[in-house]
Amino acid sequence: MSLSQHSITALRDLLRSGAITSTDIIDDLLAQTSAREGEVGAFLSLDADRIRAAAAKADLSLPLGGIPIAIKDNINALDEPCTCGSKFLAENYRSPYDAGVIKQLRAAGAILFGRTNMDEFAMGSATENSALQTTNNPAAPGHIPGGSSGGSAAAVAARFVPAALGSDTGGSIRQPASHCGVVGLKPSYGRVSRYGLVAFASSLDQIGPMTRTVEDAALLLQTIAGHDPLDSTSLPVAVDDYLSGLKQGVKGLRIGIPKEYFAEGLDPAVKAATMAAVARLEAQGATAVEISLPHTEYAVATYYIIAPAEASSNLSRFDGVRYGHRAAQPADILSLYQQSREEGFGAEVKRRILLGTYVLSSGYYDAYYNKAQKVRTLIRRDFEQAFQQVDAIVSPVAPSPARKIGECSNPLEDYLADVCTIPVNLAGLPAISVPLPVSGLPIGLQIITPHLQEAQLLRIAHAVELQ
Amino acid sequence: MDVRRIATLARLELSDAEVEHFTGQLDAILGHIEQLSTLDVSGIEPTAYPMPIAAPMRDDTPWQSLPQQALLQNAPDQAQQQVRVPKVVADA
Numbered sequence: 386m387s388l389s390q391h392s393i394t395a396l397r398d399l400l401r402s403g404a405i406t407s408t409d410i411i412d413d414l415l416a417q418t419s420a421r422e423g424e425v426g427a428f429l430s431l432d433a434d435r436i437r438a439a440a441a442k443a444d445l446s447l448p449l450g451g452i453p454i455a456i457k458d459n460i461n462a463l464d465e466p467c468t469c470g471s472k473f474l475a476e477n478y479r480s481p482y483d484a485g486v487i488k489q490l491r492a493a494g495a496i497l498f499g500r501t502n503m504d505e506f507a508m509g510s511a512t513e514n515s516a517l518q519t520t521n522n523p524a525a526p527g528h529i530p531g532g533s534s535g536g537s538a539a540a541v542a543a544r545f546v547p548a549a550l551g552s553d554t555g556g557s558i559r560q561p562a563s564h565c566g567v568v569g570l571k572p573s574y575g576r577v578s579r580y581g582l583v584a585f586a587s588s589l590d591q592i593g594p595m596t597r598t599v600e601d602a603a604l605l606l607q608t609i610a611g612h613d614p615l616d617s618t619s620l621p622v623a624v625d626d627y628l629s630g631l632k633q634g635v636k637g638l639r640i641g642i643p644k645e646y647f648a649e650g651l652d653p654a655v656k657a658a659t660m661a662a663v664a665r666l667e668a669q670g671a672t673a674v675e676i677s678l679p680h681t682e683y684a685v686a687t688y689y690i691i692a693p694a695e696a697s698s699n700l701s702r703f704d705g706v707r708y709g710h711r712a713a714q715p716a717d718i719l720s721l722y723q724q725s726r727e728e729g730f731g732a733e734v735k736r737r738i739l740l741g742t743y744v745l746s747s748g749y750y751d752a753y754y755n756k757a758q759k760v761r762t763l764i765r766r767d768f769e770q771a772f773q774q775v776d777a778i779v780s781p782v783a784p785s786p787a788r789k790i791g792e793c794s795n796p797l798e799d800y801l802a803d804v805c806t807i808p809v810n811l812a813g814l815p816a817i818s819v820p821l822p823v824s825g826l827p828i829g830l831q832i833i834t835p836h837l838q839e840a841q842l843l844r845i846a847h848a849v850e851l852q
Numbered sequence: 853m854d855v856r857r858i859a860t861l862a863r864l865e866l867s868d869a870e871v872e873h874f875t876g877q878l879d880a881i882l883g884h885i886e887q888l889s890t891l892d893v894s895g896i897e898p899t900a901y902p903m904p905i906a907a908p909m910r911d912d913t914p915w916q917s918l919p920q921q922a923l924l925q926n927a928p929d930q931a932q933q934q935v936r937v938p939k940v941v942a943d944a
Binding site for chain 2: 726736
């Protein structure tokens with residue numbers, strides 16, 4: 386069997402027993418990639434020579450020694466491209482430093498394997514907003530892989546890599562994981578360093594693992610979690626052991642089913658798969674309880690004020706001066722800014738910058754931004770109150786399985802489909818998408834736990850996965 | 853939304869076609885966002901971050917920073933070990 390089929394955990398055992406080398410893994414992954422990448426389009430760049438050189442020097446005594454991991458193309462790794470799926474950074478940008486998570490992966494012995502496609506600056510949920518490439522869903526050709534971490538999800542689903550890193554601002558790890566049939570974990574806000582992640586919305590962004598098994602997600606989170614002095618929003622809190630309690634089961638746990646997440650418009654196949662998973666958790670000794678998160682209906686509106694506001698500020702750094710695209714013949718400095726940004730950014734990025742600039746502009750700040758921050762408090766409180774009754778919340782990830790490529794007629798339609806994932810980012814909670822057993826298009830189950838309770842989250846996910 | 857005015861604030865040039873295209877789309881999005889106005893939030897504290905984030909202080913001493921050449925390697929135009937841009941000050 387090709388080594389491309391194996392989990393990280395299985396590869397690690399084989400490496401440590403001396404049965405295989407890291408180079409053997411790379412050979413099989415590159416063979417698998419050459420066979421299917423033309424049809425999938427997961428990678429924006431893949432430097433085989435660099436990967437082989439790193440594998441030849443792999444230190445197998447380290448926790449992820451010799452294990453290849455793909456990286457979303459918005460996480461800086463020294464001397465590698467970091468396009469963010471944008472023409473703005475596609476021409477000649479090379480990262481001058483390693484992101485916090487890249488430093489941790491290198492220290493753990495991992496091999497960086499390719500840079501994955503994404504919606505431009507992580508703005509989108511189909512990877513169709515990539516200015517550079519189309520990505521197909523390997524589990525459902527002709528369908529979107531989801532997004533914005535669509536390239537990472539596709540690379541893992543297509544067996545190009547056992548695992549990848551993604552980033553999640555409103556569902557960008559969980560939704561593509563659900564659509565492609567892989568595991569995707571968004572850690573608690575502050576659990577993983579954002580240093581070197583190109584910022585979209587700083588109060589919402591988190592980096593997390595995308596894998597084929599829950600155990601691998603636990604292993605990868607164990608490696609990347611922790612405080613980083615270079616990210617003042619990363620928490621100086623000890624990292625739990627995510628692996629030792631993984632198989633303890635769900636007996637006695639109270640599982641909340643939020644009625645607002647099962648509203649009109651939910652695809653019957655998604656509802657059926659979700660409720661079947663709940664029934665199986667109950668069969669394993671958990672208790673299901675209907676709960677209410679009453680401000681859910683306001684979450685998308687709140688998000689589409691806060692995220693664009695933060696984005697409009699963060700993306701002001703792309704001005705054509707220090708890096709990235711610069712217009713050819715600007716008459717003066719103002720034209721340099723305006724033309725470089727006009728030429729470098731795609732439509733969705735411009736839309737969100739405009740929206741963010743508008744809600745922060747004089748006369749509108751209180752009505753929009755300040756109001757949204759207060760509603761964010763209400764959404765956060767909904768979860769706090771729910772977690773007084775239950776240990777975890779389960780729900781769909783997306784209201785329907787992956788749509789076909791090119792089928793979205795207006796941006797608002799895609800925005801509204803993020804209703805199950807967005808509240809989690811607003812509240813800063815950890816959540817995971819775990820693939821469910823289905824006969825048609827892939828469907829994931831979302832599990833949400835209180836802040837910093839990733840160990841419990843992974844334990845429930847493991848119980849779902851075993852079924 | 854006056855898209856042309858906002859585009860100027862955001863330093864986006866935008867073609868006339870883009871202005872027209874975005875106006876309809878952004879008005880639809882603002883129409884959805886408008887639902888927040890029905891919610892009473894008096895007495896509710898705003899949330900900027902999901903949890904309180906301390907502003908840690910460090911000693912005011914030089915610390916790790918990237919070498920000048922590492923940062924200049926990505927500059928679209930440079931001269932004399934600095935980033936070069938068109939003239940910033942207008943002629944008198």
